[in-house]
Amino acid sequence: MASINSWLTSSHKTRWILGDQELEKRRAACYEKSLGEIERYKPESASTSAADNLAVAVSLEEQKQLLSYYEKTLSKICSLFRMPRKILAISIVYLKRFYLKFTVLDHEPWRIMVTCVYLACKVENAYLAAEELAKGVQQDARVVEKIVLGSEMTLLQGLDFDLVVHTPYASLRGFLYELENCCQFEGWDPDRAETLSSALRKRANKSLDALLFSDAPLTFSPGILAYAALQVAAKKMEGEDKQMVESFFGHCRSKAGNTEKLAEFVKKVHKLGARGSASLADEGVLKEIDRKVKLCRNPVYDPTSDQYKKQQAEKQAQKLRAKANLKRSAAASDARALGLTEIAENPDSKRRKSSPTNRVVAG
Amino acid sequence: MEHYEKGPTLGEGTFGRVFAATDKRTGRRVAIKKIRMGKAKEGVNVTAIREIKFLRELQHENVIELIDVFPHKRNLYLVYEYMTSDLEAVIKDKANLRLRVGDVKAYMRAILQGLAACHGHWIMHRDVKPNNILLGPSGQVKLADFGAGRVFGSPNDKKFTTQVFARWYRAPELLFDSQLYSSAVDMWAVGCVFAELMLRRPWLPGNNDLEQLSLIFEALGTPTEEQWPGMKSLPTASQVVFKPIASPTAASLRQLFRCGADAVDLLQQLLCFDPSRRMSAEQALRHEYFGNEPAATPWADLPRPAVPFGEEGSSRPQGGAREAAEAGAGAGNNGHLLQGVRRSSFPPEGDCARDATGVKASASEVRMSLPAEMKMGENERTPVLGGNGHRDSLEAGERPQLGSADKNYLRKRKLDMDRAFELASND
Ligand SMILES: Nc1ncnc2c1ncn2[C@@H]1O[C@H](COP(=O)(O)OP(=O)(O)OP(=O)(O)O)[C@@H](O)[C@H]1O
Ligand SMILES: [Mg+2]
Numbered sequence: 001m002a003s004i005n006s007w008l009t010s011s012h013k014t015r016w017i018l019g020d021q022e023l024e025k026r027r028a029a030c031y032e033k034s035l036g037e038i039e040r041y042k043p044e045s046a047s048t049s050a051a052d053n054l055a056v057a058v059s060l061e062e063q064k065q066l067l068s069y070y071e072k073t074l075s076k077i078c079s080l081f082r083m084p085r086k087i088l089a090i091s092i093v094y095l096k097r098f099y100l101k102f103t104v105l106d107h108e109p110w111r112i113m114v115t116c117v118y119l120a121c122k123v124e125n126a127y128l129a130a131e132e133l134a135k136g137v138q139q140d141a142r143v144v145e146k147i148v149l150g151s152e153m154t155l156l157q158g159l160d161f162d163l164v165v166h167t168p169y170a171s172l173r174g175f176l177y178e179l180e181n182c183c184q185f186e187g188w189d190p191d192r193a194e195t196l197s198s199a200l201r202k203r204a205n206k207s208l209d210a211l212l213f214s215d216a217p218l219t220f221s222p223g224i225l226a227y228a229a230l231q232v233a234a235k236k237m238e239g240e241d242k243q244m245v246e247s248f249f250g251h252c253r254s255k256a257g258n259t260e261k262l263a264e265f266v267k268k269v270h271k272l273g274a275r276g277s278a279s280l281a282d283e284g285v286l287k288e289i290d291r292k293v294k295l296c297r298n299p300v301y302d303p304t305s306d307q308y309k310k311q312q313a314e315k316q317a318q319k320l321r322a323k324a325n326l327k328r329s330a331a332a333s334d335a336r337a338l339g340l341t342e343i344a345e346n347p348d349s350k351r352r353k354s355s356p357t358n359r360v361v362a363g
Numbered sequence: 364m365e366h367y368e369k370g371p372t373l374g375e376g377t378f379g380r381v382f383a384a385t386d387k388r389t390g391r392r393v394a395i396k397k398i399r400m401g402k403a404k405e406g407v408n409v410t411a412i413r414e415i416k417f418l419r420e421l422q423h424e425n426v427i428e429l430i431d432v433f434p435h436k437r438n439l440y441l442v443y444e445y446m447t448s449d450l451e452a453v454i455k456d457k458a459n460l461r462l463r464v465g466d467v468k469a470y471m472r473a474i475l476q477g478l479a480a481c482h483g484h485w486i487m488h489r490d491v492k493p494n495n496i497l498l499g500p501s502g503q504v505k506l507a508d509f510g511a512g513r514v515f516g517s518p519n520d521k522k523f524t525t526q527v528f529a530r531w532y533r534a535p536e537l538l539f540d541s542q543l544y545s546s547a548v549d550m551w552a553v554g555c556v557f558a559e560l561m562l563r564r565p566w567l568p569g570n571n572d573l574e575q576l577s578l579i580f581e582a583l584g585t586p587t588e589e590q591w592p593g594m595k596s597l598p599t600a601s602q603v604v605f606k607p608i609a610s611p612t613a614a615s616l617r618q619l620f621r622c623g624a625d626a627v628d629l630l631q632q633l634l635c636f637d638p639s640r641r642m643s644a645e646q647a648l649r650h651e652y653f654g655n656e657p658a659a660t661p662w663a664d665l666p667r668p669a670v671p672f673g674e675e676g677s678s679r680p681q682g683g684a685r686e687a688a689e690a691g692a693g694a695g696n697n698g699h700l701l702q703g704v705r706r707s708s709f710p711p712e713g714d715c716a717r718d719a720t721g722v723k724a725s726a727s728e729v730r731m732s733l734p735a736e737m738k739m740g741e742n743e744r745t746p747v748l749g750g751n752g753h754r755d756s757l758e759a760g761e762r763p764q765l766g767s768a769d770k771n772y773l774r775k776r777k778l779d780m781d782r783a784f785e786l787a788s789n790d
Contacts, residue, residue, distance in 0.1 A: 006484040011419050084519065122412055125513070130404070145404070152406045153434045161432045163416040173518070322365075 011162035013221065016097060020219055026100045031060050034105040034298045041299045041307040057296045062289045063104050065281040070113045071095060071213050072280060077117055080136045081128065085205070089167040091120040093217050098158040100218075105298045107154060114144065115151040123163045154301075168208050168217075171226035176201055179248050186244065196241055203233035207273055214276030216269055224262075227252060228269035364435045367395065367442075373673040378408055378510075379438075383445065383673065392445040392500075393430060400437050410510035411439055417486050417509040425477030427497060427507040446507070447500050450556070451493035452668040457563050460666045464622070467560045469659040470496075472648065473504035474553055479644035481506070482546040485516045489527040491552035493559060502662040515545050528552055530575050531565050535586075536638050538576050539597035547638035550647070554633030561620040573603065583634055584610030591636040625652040 007013055018026075035057060058066070071092050078088040094116040099109075114137055121128040134144035176197040183193035207229035211217070216225055234245040256262045280286065299305035370383035379397045386393055398411045418429035431442035450470065453460060474496060481488055490511040497507045511527050522542040527533075534551035536544050558566035567582060569575025580586070585608045586594055594600050611619075616627045629652045632642040642650070653659065 006420070009420070009422060010484075086519075118406075122406075122409060123416055127409070130406070149404075149406045153439070156407065156432075157434065161415050162419050163412070164420050170517070 007166065010166065011164060012166050015160070015162060016218065017221060018218055020215060023100065023215055023218055027060060030101065030103050034103045037298050037300045038105065038296065056292050058104055058289055058292045062292070065286065066104055066109060066289045066293065067095070067099060068213060069280050069286050070109045074113050074117060077136050083126070085169055086167050087120050087124055087126060089169065089212055090124065090165045091116040092212050093165045094120060094155065094159060096218055098155060101158045104293050105296065106301045108293060111147045111151050112155060115148050115155045118148045119152060119155055166222045168211070168222040168225035168229065169205070171222045172201065172204055172208065172229060175226055175230055182248050182251065183244060196244065200230060200233045203236065204229040207232045210273050210277040211269065212276065214272040216272040216276065220265065220269055224265055225269060228266045231266060232270070232273070364440070367393070371673050378410055394443045394445045396441040396443065398439040398441065400439070407439060411441070413512050414441065414510045417512045420484055421480060421486070423477060423480040424503070425473045425505055426480055427505045445500065446497035446505065447671040448498045448668045449494045450496040450498065452670070453498070453666060454493055454559055454563055456668050459669050462560060462563070462666065463660070465657040465660040466665055468653065469662060469665055470504055470560060471557055472653055472659050473662070474506065474556065475644045475647050477506035478549055478553065479648060482549070482644055485514050486512050487515050487546050488512055488549050490529070491549050491556065492529050492532050493556055498667065502665040502667065504662060530572065531555060531568050533575060534638065535576065535579060535636055536597060538572050539594070540599045541597045544638060546643070547641040550633055550641050550643065554630055557630055557633060558620065561622055561626070577605070580605055580608055582611070584608050586636040593637070623655070625655050628652070
């Protein structure tokens, strides 16, 4: 029986491994959309300040810097709670995926970041109450609870409800296990094999950590990331260790089929790794960006904005209209059933239907 | 909601109502589960999160399709393909439905294929029972209800909750409180469903965990050290001494189930005490039972219950409470099992309290569902603030002690990754 390969049909592989151009395209499209909405829904009272508003809107590049900052913050939170690497990796990927659907102009990154940790814990059966989480982010428990519970649904939607993330740490373990087997096959004693593998693991984990902070988790499969990280880790090896690792890589390459493509991928991953370990923008710069985010938000998603309230009212009105229509068509079919071919609109019901609509929109 | 035309209510679950609906865009009939937003403090219900998490990964003809998920006014809606009934209804409708050997075979094959898909994704279902096996409008058979599901097989796994499955389908290792178990627990439940399909009533309807064990041993013999080497070391296995009972002969089982030798062999392998030797779903599908005559009935020809979901009226008893009463296996029926001393309370902790209420409930309650304790706190301890920070903790988690099952897992995981690797590099 053909063994079922969970990776190939996974949501991760089928929906969330994207080319770098695709990533940029999606981000740019969201950004355009946000700007469009800010422009369209600027408060009528102050048309000039809206223009100013747009001028201070965070740029795409600034968004990138800000999100990098929040990824690092996220990792600090995870370390504070001594969470397993896996949860850190998943929360970061959630954050990255979310901002392929929305921009920081739509949803404040701080809120989303905290919610990512909360959701990742829940998904991984390591439930952490919002109240506990609050201690980690040094905020009032009630505030954090409100933010997290308020954003959870938004986050789920941003993720398209795809919650399973395969992390490269698991793949790395697999590779190392295989390497140990290779060693034993060559007659090494198990302790020696284990020493080698654990030395590699420590270094490779560091590379994987760095890769987390780049676009790598969105562009490459965890298997490739682990392989690339292992290559970096192997560079420091010498003598027999080096030989062993080299021959293991040869074995991996022979399985990979297209070795040129593989080499090209690994090169790309290494570049991404360098980017992931690059230091953050200046604190001053980040503060400025953060300030800008607060100044200019997309009112469509801002519950405090007039536009948001207006939209809610419109939705409400639409629903009432739909209900009224339903009633009308029901009345019509009743009438038909009674043999009345032409339904005289009941002026009374019509008034009932239209008035609430008007009232709500005006309000 | 604007895309769906709401229809009648189909059923009521623990977490909300399920109603029929039509997708206005496609005209497709669907079933929509409305999930109430639970206690405000825990946000989106964990069971719903699990169901979504797993069903988004599984696309298989024997696994229910989750078509869409959307929030609407503080509720979460899960849209499923529309199903008309479940296996429990089929089993119970003795008055109208005859189940032929080929029919049972078809149900079994479908269930096993669905589970093989889950296990191939390293997902345990953990709530296999007849009413979670749904039947489609043209006879399709699909696993549903993944709210108790869980990923297994990682070397980092520490503890799973044993409060899973309805009791009658709970594997012996769970009854002995083993916290590191695997997909074999699903296979035990499949064995119970198989027996139930042939008997047309639950085979082992225990009223509490202890009675459940005694029913199992009475039916299948008390496991010897040889049959189940690890048993003695399970947390609660030493607390009770069970009277030795010989394993039943194949002939006696054939008589009980009025079935062929191949069916009995499959049943025995699914209900193997030692979880490490219990048959896997993949293996079961290769069992000669499925190759032998009569062939499995094509699903379009499978019997259908006369009364579809939502039309049962309120009187249909669900979950086997009736059988429990019928079987007369009242709580006082344990006389045969406790030969030795009961060394301490069994099972330990608050379990007794649960069982006490469980007994009461089984008489009056309409269905068996997951134990209430099956909650989210499972496995990892809730992380506590403090400690030396990131590096340390991660380092600590780095060198898991591998058991042989773990190694097997790693190897398989790696193979998965190899394929991924291959494909990615050939893209
Ligand atoms: N896809 C579906 N098509 C038609 N009816 C369904 C579907 N899914 C569920 N139902 C109906 O809704 C009922 C409730 O389903 P749900 O899975 O929420 O709860 P349950 O499994 O009955 O209970 P529990 O949550 O305790 O396991 C089912 O018993 C069934 O009657
Ligand atoms: Mg159910």
